[in-house]
Each structure stands twice: as C-alpha cells, then as structure tokens.
Amino acid sequence: MSFRALLAVWMSKFVTIGLKIMGRGATSLPGVIAQRVYLLLPDRLLRQIDTCVIVTGTNGKTTTTELLYAMLHSDDEPWLVNRGGANLIQGILATLLQKTNWRGRLTVKRVLLEVDEATMRLVLPSIRPQVLVLTNVLRDQLDRYGEIDQTIMLLRNAAWGADTTLVTNADDPLCVAISSINQKPVFFGYAPMESTDETSVVDLVSGNQVRDGAFCEKCGALLSYERYFYGQMGIYACPECSFKRPELSFAGRVLDAGTAASQLCVNEYAATQDWRPSEDREFLVPNPLKGLYNAYNLLAATSAARTLGVSPSRIAEASKRFIQPLGRMQVFPGHPERILSLIKNPTGADSVLSTVAQDAREKMVCFVINDNFADGRDVSWLWDVDLEVFVENSPSTRYVCAGTRAADMALRLAYAGVDRLDIKIVDDTEALLLVGNEEALPVYVLSTYTALHPLVSLLTHAQPKEFRGKAVSAS
C-alpha cells in the first residue's frame, strides 16, 4: 500500500477517535476525509476482499442485507457489513475502514455490501462479487440516474461475469431481463397456493399502481399476467415471444401472515431446469416481518444464504433472532404508540400504506418528506403513490405533513380527497410531537431517508421512561 493510502487510513482513524471523544457515533465522515486524502482508497481496500457478496436493487436492500448478515455471520466465520443503508461509496469506505489495521490491511476477508444501484459503477472495477443479490428494479429517484433504462444498463454490467452467481427475483420482469447476461442465475419467487382459501397472498393490489416492467424486454409486447403480487411483480408471460417468468430455484409462501407465528415456507428445487422437485427440500423460516414486500426480502436473503451453502436450520435460527433495521415499521410503544417507516418511492410507499391500512384503528398519519440528495431531489413521485386508495379505505384519519416538502405532500393529500381542514403542516420535525392527540391515537410516521435517523432518536426520546428501550432497534 502506498504511503498516501496509508496516510489516508491513518487520517480516518484519527477522525474516528476524535468523533468518539466528542461523543458522536459512526458517520461517513472518516470515509469522506480518507478519500479526500487518497481518492483510490476504496479500490485499494475492496481489492483485498476474498469473498464478496453484494445486495442491490431498488427496494428492500437494507432489510435483505441485514437478514443475510444474520444468516452468514458467526464468531468462527466473521463477515463485515455496511449497515443502516449506508450504501453510497462513502458509507462502504467507512465500513471497510473499521476493519482496516494501521498497516492498511483489511482484517476481515468476507464482506457483505449493500450497494446503491448507481454506486455499483464505482465498486465493480475493484471487485466482482461471488454472489450478487438483485432484489427488484422499480422506478426510484430518476433524477439521480437519469431514467430506468440507464439503471437497467448499470445492473446488466454488474451481473456480467463468469464468476458471479446472480440471485434474483423471477417475479420481476426487469430483474429477469437483466439476468439474461448472467451465466448462472438463481431465481426466487413467490408461490401462492392454488386453493381458494389462500390466506398467504396478502396484497393483490388494485390495477392502478405503476408497473415499470409491464412490457416485454425482448420484443416490447404488453406482458400478460396470470397473477399480480405487487408493483410489476407477478406471474407473467409475453404473448408474442418466449419471455416468461423463469423456473424457480426457491419458491416461498407466507404462512399465518401478520401473526407472531408467521413463517416463510421455502421450497428449494435442485439446480436443474426441471420444475418438478428432483432433490427438493422444503423448510420453514420464521417470518419476523410485516408485509409481502418483506416476505420477498426474507426469501431473497434465504436464497442467497442457501446458494452460499448455509444450512436451513441456521437460516431459521438467524431469522428468529432477527431485529428489524431502523425505521422499517419500527414500533415505539407508549401513549400514543408511534410506528416509523421509511418511504422513498411509489411502490415502496404503496406497500407501506397497505400495511398501515390493515391496522383498523383510528389513527394519525404523519408524512415527513425531504428533498435532499439522498432522498431524491424530485418529489413528483408522491403523485405516483396510490394515496386515493388509502384515503378512501381509511376514513377519519388525521394527517400531518413535515419536512422540506411538507407543502407538496399536503397538496398531494388534498387532491387525493382529504379535507383540507384535516391536513396540518408543521414547520419542523420536532413539532410533530406537539400536534394535538388527546385520544392518544396511534401515530404512523412515514418518512424519507434523510429524516429517518433523526426521527428514530426523536421518537425514542419522546417515549415515557418505562417504555424506553422497548422499541425494536438494531444496535
């Protein structure tokens, strides 16, 4: 390692120590400073990794990464992971620096990385992952990447290469289109039972939602769907050419959805082209998460872990112990009870809202909408969220809007049919707690990325003492 690289490593270590003395937690600052000193530092560290697993995609990256980490990591076989959605190059660098010694050597050789789609471009020249997990490809933050076609191109580049096994979503036509460049794709998908008393298909949604993959990537014809699960995910085939949902290696379905006893039932098919089970296996994984979109995350993590040779029993054990990442339907018990969830794009927001709608109690819903770079500067996505459906199904809900784009959100709600008198705009996030709520109605706080972490500490401190520490938190 060059002297300049070493200097950069040392700088980051001094900054980390300095931050600790000042009582500040882990941030991306050490990484930012180290890269100022030596631009190529991420490359020098990434090249030292022996086994690399990357999780990317539009939604579900953070939850899938946390789940997979729980399945992979042990004291005997330590893995390094970037947590909390720090998936841009600075966050990845800061993670690697935590396990870099003063001689500039990475002390952990197995690394699991959550990588933002656009950041793949910066990571791939340095390292090709053994396993690439692609969760889904949805319309997200178009102003950052140009348009969705460009994202697909970036991901195709990522999936290329003989040494990489792509683990991806068969139910998403865009993922499948990308997978054609990969030599050994492994597909997971949702497998609802045929019977009519099916309780495991949680949300078969209205035909209103945006579906990005509704056209055949091969010939451009309109795909025909046998079933929709959510977003553009479902069981589909092209009426014009051979493009269709591929055969699954891992088929999952949720049993006892929404209850504490909920489990994901996984059918694993031996890596053949045969639909019929040859050396198949069925196993159960406790499902600690709410919502169909989270079932996909659990299925993605399980498929990746199995591909890496983790036993079903260890997967089940890890899932049982799993603690949900911050701000993914995170409950803060108290009076009132508050529930925090991240929203960042239409499909994700629709899934979160349909989970909120399942809570039949009278409630308050707060939207905290920022337009910083990490949130996406363009807030037009708010108009692609199916708020009309939610508003119609949730009468007597009161709404509060905060964040830099509170006014845009309020306007969106007004046009979705909420009485303008029932919408309150507050100037700062702290003021959310002061909005009158004499009846102690449960409060759902739905927030974009940059407001999420401040909200976690705000809501934690707002809890009465006897409830403190009872919030589900990933520490």
Next chain:
Amino acid sequence: MNRPLRVAHLFPELLNLYADRGNLAVLRARAVVRGIDLEVVPIRLGEPLNLAELDMVLLGGGSDKEQMQVASMLPQYQSDLHYAVEAGMPMLAVCGGYQLLGDYYETLGGDLVKGLRLVEMYTKAEPGTRLVGNIAIECSSIPGVVRQTVVGFENHQGRTYHPYLPLGKVLSGYGNNGRDGLEGLHHLGVIGTYIHGPLLPKNPHLADYLLTKARAFRGVQEPLVELDDTLEWRAHEHVLQMLGISKTTPAETSQPSESLA
C-alpha cells in the same frame, strides 16, 4: 352539447414517467368542484383519436426507449393533431411529450427520431450534464393570470430550440436548452414544457388557464369561479423560496441600496 369536457391522455401506458396522472387529477378535481363534468379519455398507442369528441389533449413524458416506441407510431396521428392545433384545441405536452411535438429528436449517436411536426422545433441530445433540478420561470405569455411565476422540476438530456414564444423566461434552472434563458413553448393552444413536478398542482393558474381554454374550445365563455388555493400557493412559494426568488417582481427589487459603506 350536453356531454362532459373531455381530455385525451395520449399513450398513458408508455408516457407516464413523471407522475402525469397528477396533472389529470388536478384538472379533474378543479373542474368537478366547480360543477363541471370532466372525463379523461385514455388513448392507447394505435387506438384512433376521435377529435370531434375531445376538448383537450395531454401528452406526457416517457423514457427514451418508450418515446421511440411512440415515435414509430406517430404518423397516424399527425394530420388529426395538426388540425386540432390549428383549430385552437388546448394541448399540454410535458418533458418527452414536449420533445415529440417538434420535427425531430437527435440522439447522442446522431440518429433522428421523428416527431409530430406540429410546430417547427427540434431537440438535440447534447453531450454534457443532464439538465436536472428545481426550476422557476416568469410566465409572460399567459394573459390575466394571478401570478407570473411557474415552478417545478426539470430533468432532460435533450436541448430544445424553436422560434415561437416560450412559456416563460427562466428565473432559476435551465429551461429549453440551458443557453437562451427561455423555457417551454406557447403557440396557439399548445403549451409545451420541461417542467414537471407534476406541473399543475403547484401552478393552479396554469391549470385554470387550460380549463378555461378547453371550455372556450367547446364554446363556453363563462369565467371560472375562484377557488381557495392557499395550499397550492404555499407549495408554489416554497419552491420560489428554495430557489432564492423573492415574491416581488424583479423591477421592484432592484432598488438602489441606501447603505453606503
């Protein structure tokens, strides 16, 4: 004449990139609250356009690939739409839809994608940064509106050039091409613009202008009832504030400072 006001939404299955349904929701809501029946007629690519039944046309944006798919089918709509424009039918074209109004779109590779040729205009994808960000313009081309500013978000690689009146002058942002300080196009009933966000929620004056035009096209001349647009203007002002544009017109702000250091 006792039919609802009809807005054709062209190719919604392909051109729906920047929440165009927001524009339709706003038009519909602002009509309904005034007791005007408004119907949105989706026209899928390939389906015929029944002009006699329509009062307004909306053309949204799509990704490059989708836009090309639309372009290949455009010739069948050309003469109808040309006639509609000449007859003064209001038309709102946003982003990719705006680009499709012109002669052609030249890609970075030099390929020409033919447009509707409703106006003499061309768009070129020029190397360099994408033109992305919040935008505000001063809109002088629309008479009798309560405010002169139009705000929103733009995101385009193409640079557009035409000899017509623009929709407005750029106060902050890039506009048509990032060079001449002009944004959009306003010719007869046609409004073309790169501004989305979507366009109409935060610019209710523009929404009402389009509604008025559509009604006039049907032969109804009554002015629209004023609505309470407090929320709309709050969101509008917020964008102006973010961009550092004061509420007052530029002429008023350029007073000489009295402090002499």
